[in-house]
Amino acid sequence: MAELVFVGCYTGDAGNGTGITTFSRSSSGELAEIATLPMESPSWLVRHPSSPVLYAANETASGEVTALSFSASGALSVLGSAATGGAHPCHLAVTPDGRFLLCANYTGGSLAVFSLSSSGAIEERTALVRHSGSGPVSDRQEAAHVHMAVPSPEGTVVSAVDLGTDEIRSYTLSSSGTLEPLAVSSLPPGTGPRQLVRRPGTDLAYVVGELAGTLVTVRETSPGAFEVVTSTPSTLSAPQVPNLVAHLELAGERLYLSNRGPDCVTEFALDDAAAVADQPCGAGPRHFALVDGNCYVAAQLDDAITAFPLTASGEAEPRYYPTGSPTFVLPVSLP
Known part of the structure; x- marks a missing residue:
């Protein structure tokens, strides 16, 4: 089975990237750049569940989302774009039925919903809700900042992480x-x-505490309502190291979490939420993807995708694939 890897990035004043870069991935896990589509700061990417369509969050002050079709060759074609209704959109998700696209506007402090056609094209914005409030970290929590929009498995509940x-x-x-x-x-x-x-099959979920440097385990007591179970440091590194925790992925009985500052991906055992290993992965590890026993990391400050085997337990030397200010790694398997 052939595989493509689409990489989003920051451009212009925000970074050194040029747009969405397409890599091919070999059976041995090596990456080779095959195409680039210029675009303004496509910082988060998501695939439609059934159509050959991607969506990019253009993380700018004006705020847009772009729909793109892709071919087996890795070529991308723009289908259209829409204003998100808020500044700096930073996360996208598609509902399981493929009918709606969800968008978190970070600086705008809002959550937007777009209807999608049967082919995956963006039709119209159907909802926009704005949050208000603040938190104790004055330079980061001066206002609402919606960072993620999560549909429930049934697609009937949307949870916005602020x-x-x-x-x-x-x-x-x-x-x-x-x-x-x-x-x-x-x-x-x-x-x-x-x-x-x-966490599939349970009432548990995990929350990235970016500002506190924590991994928070929560229980969903009723649809969309969560209570804190426990909180643990997000890395084995010394707690005084500045850390902006970024992305997490579940894989079987393991959880992996990227830490910016310690610049590592930390492996956790899910049963007791205990950190078991830190794997160095390049500077500024923002997003990462797990594919066939390998971890591919958007090392934003190294201008590279880094890769290492998940079985390394902190001992592997990462492989580097240069690309400007990467922020997101999206593997796509093709028949």
Whole structure:
């Protein structure tokens, strides 16, 4: 099975990238650059669940989302774009049925919903809700900052992770794409929640505490409502090291979390949420993807994708694939 890897980045004043870069991935896990589509700061990418379509969050002050089709060769074609209704969109998700695109506007402090056509094209914005509030970290929590929008497995509930207010605000998503408030869950002050990932088959989920340098385990007590179970340091590194925790992925009975500052991906055992290894992975590890036993990291400050085997337990020397200011790694398998 052939595989492509699409890489988003920061451009212009925000970084050294040029747009979305396409790599091919060999059976041995090596990457080779094959194409680049110029675009303004496509910092987060997501694939449509059934169509050969990608969506890019253009993280700019004006705020746009772009839909793109892709071919087996890795070529991308723009299908259209839409204003997100808020500044600096930083996260996208598609509902499991492929009907709606969710967008978190970071600086705008808002959550947007777009309806999608049967082919995956963006039709219209169906909802925009704005958050308000603040937190104790004055330079980062002066206002609401929505960092992630998470659909439930059924696609009927959307949970918005707000770094600025230390909250998870959940909404009921209607069949027409509107949002109705459902629940508000508070996290420890100063957590700075960045991401939320549910553990399949359980009522547990994990939250990235970007500002506190923590991994927070929460329990979903009812749809969209979460309570804190425990909190643990996000890395084995010394706690005094500045750390902006970024991205997490679940893989079987393991969880992997990237730490900017210690510049490592930390492996956790899920049963007791205990960190077991730190793997150096390049400077500024923002996003990463796990593919066939390998971890591919967007090392933003090294202008490279770095790669290492998951079985390395901190002992592997990462492989480097140059690309400007990478922020996101999206593997796509082709038949």
